[in-house]
Amino acid sequence: MAKTKTSFFCQNCGTQFAKWVGQCSSCKEWNTVVEEVVQKEEKKAWDVSKPSSSRTSKPLKVKDIATDSEIRMDSSDKELNRVLGGGIVPGSLTLLGGEPGVGKSTLLLQIALNLPYKTLYVSGEESQKQLKMRADRINRDLDNCFILTETNIQNIFRQIQELEPDIVIIDSIQTLHSDLIESAAGSVSQIRATTADLIQFAKETHTPVILIGHITKDGSIAGPKILEHMVDTVLQFEGDKNYVYRILRALKNRFGSTAELGIYEMIGSGLNEVNNPSKILISNSDEDLSGTAIAATLEGMRPLMVEIQALVSSAVYGTPQRSTTGFNIKRLNMLLAVLEKRAGFKLGAKDVFLNITGGISIEDPALDLAVIAAILSSNLDRPINKNLCFAAEVGLAGEIRPVQRADQRIHEAEKLGFKSIVVSKHTTINIQPKIKVIQAGRIEEVLKHLFT
Numbered sequence: 056m057a058k059t060k061t062s063f064f065c066q067n068c069g070t071q072f073a074k075w076v077g078q079c080s081s082c083k084e085w086n087t088v089v090e091e092v093v094q095k096e097e098k099k100a101w102d103v104s105k106p107s108s109s110r111t112s113k114p115l116k117v118k119d120i121a122t123d124s125e126i127r128m129d130s131s132d133k134e135l136n137r138v139l140g141g142g143i144v145p146g147s148l149t150l151l152g153g154e155p156g157v158g159k160s161t162l163l164l165q166i167a168l169n170l171p172y173k174t175l176y177v178s179g180e181e182s183q184k185q186l187k188m189r190a191d192r193i194n195r196d197l198d199n200c201f202i203l204t205e206t207n208i209q210n211i212f213r214q215i216q217e218l219e220p221d222i223v224i225i226d227s228i229q230t231l232h233s234d235l236i237e238s239a240a241g242s243v244s245q246i247r248a249t250t251a252d253l254i255q256f257a258k259e260t261h262t263p264v265i266l267i268g269h270i271t272k273d274g275s276i277a278g279p280k281i282l283e284h285m286v287d288t289v290l291q292f293e294g295d296k297n298y299v300y301r302i303l304r305a306l307k308n309r310f311g312s313t314a315e316l317g318i319y320e321m322i323g324s325g326l327n328e329v330n331n332p333s334k335i336l337i338s339n340s341d342e343d344l345s346g347t348a349i350a351a352t353l354e355g356m357r358p359l360m361v362e363i364q365a366l367v368s369s370a371v372y373g374t375p376q377r378s379t380t381g382f383n384i385k386r387l388n389m390l391l392a393v394l395e396k397r398a399g400f401k402l403g404a405k406d407v408f409l410n411i412t413g414g415i416s417i418e419d420p421a422l423d424l425a426v427i428a429a430i431l432s433s434n435l436d437r438p439i440n441k442n443l444c445f446a447a448e449v450g451l452a453g454e455i456r457p458v459q460r461a462d463q464r465i466h467e468a469e470k471l472g473f474k475s476i477v478v479s480k481h482t483t484i485n486i487q488p489k490i491k492v493i494q495a496g497r498i499e500e501v502l503k504h505l506f507t
């Protein structure tokens with residue numbers, strides 16, 4: 056009998072140590088190093104019957120490497136295709152993370168039921184009857200989707216060899232375990248070993264694999280950080296439980312941009328794609344309300360019109376409150392300082408609350424001018440014209456700075472029926488818009504136009 060081998064792993068970052076230490080030298084976390092039993096693998100877990108191939112790669116000159124575009128598989132989901140960069144890449148490994156109950160399993164089961172390819176959906180968390188009930192609720196074609204409830208990676212690969220699916224979906228990676236590693240499912244060793252087996256399977260058979268990953272209380276994907284480095288794409292599925300809208304973002308994508316955004320609406324029969332998110336992000340109130348402004352922003356290649364809501368009130372306590380939802384709190388403090396220094400508005404003794412409607416978070420600097428307009432509108436209790444929107448960055452000197460791809464922002468505002476848009480006077484416009492374009496150089500010019 057072979058001698059049992061043990062090693063020490065950090066449960067936070069996955070770093071391996073020869074002996075126990077109190078603090079991980081890599082991530083600097085305390086008391087995260089745990090001893091795990093490790094057994095050397097004699098064979099690949101994903102090929103339980105065939106001998107491993109002895110292929111070797113040869114070095115090539117850069118000019119001799121083929122640059123043909125990667126063939127992608129259509130997922131039949133426009134939002135997922137957009138976020139992935141055009142579709143699913145054969146042989147890729149995609150990791151999907153998100154809060155519990157946000158709809159990760161529903162999204163992937165819905166995609167699996169709708170794919171025109173033979174798909175194997177492996178679940179280690181739900182029974183086949185539970186998945187059948189969810190599939191009936193989604194009410195999609197069931198011909199190409201096969202359901203397997205299994206957590207042993209060797210058994211999963213046996214079923215894969217018999218079925219030969221075109222796409223494999225695993226729900227979730229933290230529930231899998233390998234017989235070659237003597238530790239509990241979800242440990243650093245098991246996650247790293249099972250993910251490595253899935254990567255070998257995906258790359259050698261050109262079969263795309265999609266994994267669902269749990270997240271920790273601080274929002275990061277559970278398990279070693281090396282998990283995110285091993286996979287090709289990391290997707291984040293997020294959304295507030297109080298809202299029906301869900302957002303799919305790419306945190307890492309080796310085959311496309313990480314700036315794209317997919318929006319879904321959660322309903323009783325599953326997740327609906329939202330093709331025109333600007334309409335859902337802007338309230339349809341007929342009243343003229345103070346403290347609201349519309350901003351033209353971009354998420355990847357998609358222009359969005361979002362509503363900024365602000366509330367400015369007298370501070371009840373000694374220290375004024377600064378609270379934001381969907382907007383960077385540090386940037387809000389900077390804009391408030393600019394207003395006080397450059398425009399003469401004394402907001403240091405007032406509470407300021409800011410919200411981006413729809414429950415989404417946006418980092419685009421083009422929101423700056425709309426944020427300032429909403430704050431001043433609430434402070435003066437004077438509404439802003441509903442047919443006016445904003446697309447400009449505000450500098451520390453109070454200057455209005457141009458933003459990229461202004462033509463797309465103007466076109467989106469024009470499409471949604473806005474009559475005018477405020478941009479920087481240094482913005483280059485290459486189209487002939489039908490709406491009025493107001494160009495300003497400083498905050499004072501914008502305030503004069505809005506409130507005089």
